[in-house]
Amino acid sequence: MVPxxxxxxxxxxxxxxxxxxxPPNANSGKPYLTLLxxxxxxxxxxxxxxxxxxxxPAYLKINPKGQVPTLIHEGRVITExxxxxxxxxxxxxxxxxxxxxxxxxxxxxxxxxxxxxxxxPALSMIAWSRFVGPMMxxxxxxxxxxxxxxxxxxxxxxxxxxxIHGTFTEEQLAESGQRLARCALKVEGSLSQRPWIAGNxxxxxxxxxxxxxxxxxxxxxxxxxxxxxxxxxxWLQRMAQRPAVKxxxxxxxxxxxxx
Amino acid sequence: MLSLYHWEPxxxxxxxxxxLYEKGLEFASHYVDILAFEHVxxxxxxxxxxxxxxxxxxxxxxxxxxxxxxxxLDEVFPGVPLMPxxxxxxxxxxxxxxxxxxxxxxxxxxxxxxxxxxxxxRAAILARSTDRLALIPLQDRRNGWxxxxxxxxxxxxxxxxxxxxxxxxxxxEGHLCRQEWLAGHxxxxxxxxxxxxxNxxxxxxxxLISHGxxxxxxxxxxxxxxxxxxxASLAVARTANPVAAFAPGPEQIRWG
Numbered sequence: 001m002v003p004x005x006x007x008x009x010x011x012x013x014x015x016x017x018x019x020x021x022x023p024p025n026a027n028s029g030k031p032y033l034t035l036l037x038x039x040x041x042x043x044x045x046x047x048x049x050x051x052x053x054x055x056x057p058a059y060l061k062i063n064p065k066g067q068v069p070t071l072i073h074e075g076r077v078i079t080e081x082x083x084x085x086x087x088x089x090x091x092x093x094x095x096x097x098x099x100x101x102x103x104x105x106x107x108x109x110x111x112x113x114x115x116x117x118x119x120x121p122a123l124s125m126i127a128w129s130r131f132v133g134p135m136m137x138x139x140x141x142x143x144x145x146x147x148x149x150x151x152x153x154x155x156x157x158x159x160x161x162x163x164i165h166g167t168f169t170e171e172q173l174a175e176s177g178q179r180l181a182r183c184a185l186k187v188e189g190s191l192s193q194r195p196w197i198a199g200n201x202x203x204x205x206x207x208x209x210x211x212x213x214x215x216x217x218x219x220x221x222x223x224x225x226x227x228x229x230x231x232x233x234x235w236l237q238r239m240a241q242r243p244a245v246k247x248x249x250x251x252x253x254x255x256x257x258x259x
Numbered sequence: 260m261l262s263l264y265h266w267e268p269x270x271x272x273x274x275x276x277x278x279l280y281e282k283g284l285e286f287a288s289h290y291v292d293i294l295a296f297e298h299v300x301x302x303x304x305x306x307x308x309x310x311x312x313x314x315x316x317x318x319x320x321x322x323x324x325x326x327x328x329x330x331x332l333d334e335v336f337p338g339v340p341l342m343p344x345x346x347x348x349x350x351x352x353x354x355x356x357x358x359x360x361x362x363x364x365x366x367x368x369x370x371x372x373x374x375x376x377x378x379x380x381r382a383a384i385l386a387r388s389t390d391r392l393a394l395i396p397l398q399d400r401r402n403g404w405x406x407x408x409x410x411x412x413x414x415x416x417x418x419x420x421x422x423x424x425x426x427x428x429x430x431x432e433g434h435l436c437r438q439e440w441l442a443g444h445x446x447x448x449x450x451x452x453x454x455x456x457x458n459x460x461x462x463x464x465x466x467l468i469s470h471g472x473x474x475x476x477x478x479x480x481x482x483x484x485x486x487x488x489x490x491a492s493l494a495v496a497r498t499a500n501p502v503a504a505f506a507p508g509p510e511q512i513r514w515g
Contacts, residue, residue, distance in 0.1 A: 102334045
């Protein structure tokens with residue numbers, strides 16, 4: 001979202017509030033894990049996307065685009081999970097998550113953008129088609145049209161309608177599948193050259209990638225497994241062993257489709 | 260040693276040019292004619308295997324993605340700072356860059372291509388480049404070129420792009436009627452990024468930018484055009500009207 005010219009005060013100045021979809025993963029998991037890595041105390045404000053709480057009047061007052069996550073810090077509204085990551089890193093003490101080397105920083109930003117514009121939307125389409133869409137239809141039935149009507153912009157109304165009704169074409173799903181496969185190759189290629197995704201330093205790029213890529217052994221078992229992509233599997237394991245990742249997992253309820 | 264590979268000083272090519280001139284850096288300028296498909300010629304692919312333009316070469320390293328090239332230049336070299344020093348100001352720049360890259364860039368390219376490149380020109384480009392389309396390394400870019408050259412854009416895609424631009428320009432106008440620059444109190448990479456996308460839009464889509472509807476945006480564009488670094492950047496043009504130079508752009512984000 002575009003910066004607001006004058007941010008209305010929300011909450012107390014010294015507090016940090018994070019609005020996120022529960023359980024924290026994908027875009028919501030990015031700032032959640034970043035705050036945990038930095039050791040920042042924050043108030044967890046769960047938004048239920050199963051009930052479309054992100055389009056409720058109360059949430060739209062906080063983030064008029066109806067997008068999640070949103071961070072409130074010093075009375076300012078910080079949106080867009082990728083820029084939010086750099087904001088968190090620079091605003092709080094704790095280990096640095098932006099590499100000191102400008103080339104690694106450049107690589108971190110390129111990876112984060114690639115996840116935002118290419119891999120993330122492709123994975124999201126496949127996840128909606130397989131798991132989320134059917135669950136939404138079962139939960140909302142005929143009320144779905146009301147829910148779609150509350151989406152703030154026309155383009156996003158169309159996107160939500162497609163996702164809820166599951167009207168992705170076979171061609172779209174196949175194309176998204178190809179993007180997942182290309183991402184698996186790209187990740188393995190990169191991690192075979194360097195320990196972390198942007199270079200020698202653990203960075204926001206690893207945090208951003210992990211929050212999308214963690215379920216890939218399930219989505220693409222032929223391409224993401226110990227014999228085909230050993231570096232990727234080793235990285236996934238190293239990530240899973242990090243205290244902040246363990247904490248995020250411990251605080252997460254099981255994904256709705258497994259409950 | 261810095262080398263910049265760029266096309267006409269418009270859209271993503273003009274961004275690193277402005278940045279280099281603002282910082283007062285010496286660089287070798289290499290013109291890559293995209294409509295002649297030089298970005299997929301063997302010499303260029305040897306430098307940048309992705310075939311993306313612009314590309315910066317610094318100490319033998321190839322950097323792409325114009326937003327991040329600019330940030331790299333600002334972090335590595337002295338000269339006038341183009342990023343705010345505080346976290347909130349930097350967040351503002353990053354969100355404006357995201358708007359420029361993900362909302363404006365695909366939509367401006369679609370509307371610009373549709374209105375500035377005639378059907379005859381498209382047919383001529385297609386006739387001389389059929390064998391070269393297959394050389395475009397990135398799949399989504401290859402698809403984008405095939406669509407733009409062979410089929411053109413349908414009404415739905417044009418309407419979607421216009422709507423996206425209208426909303427983004429509305430946000431900009433709301434901001435620029437109160438503030439001189441986009442992020443904080445100083446000219447920054449936020450201004451350079453958004454300017455690069457909108458510099459030629461008034462001529463291409465006067466229904467979106469005009470004295471009546473967007474005086475703040477027009478005054479801001481003019482302030483930026485007065486800067487010596489911007490004039491130096493526009494002077495590298497090889498065509499008479501560089502702001503009408505359009506090629507198929509990055510793809511639109513599928514979730515709106």
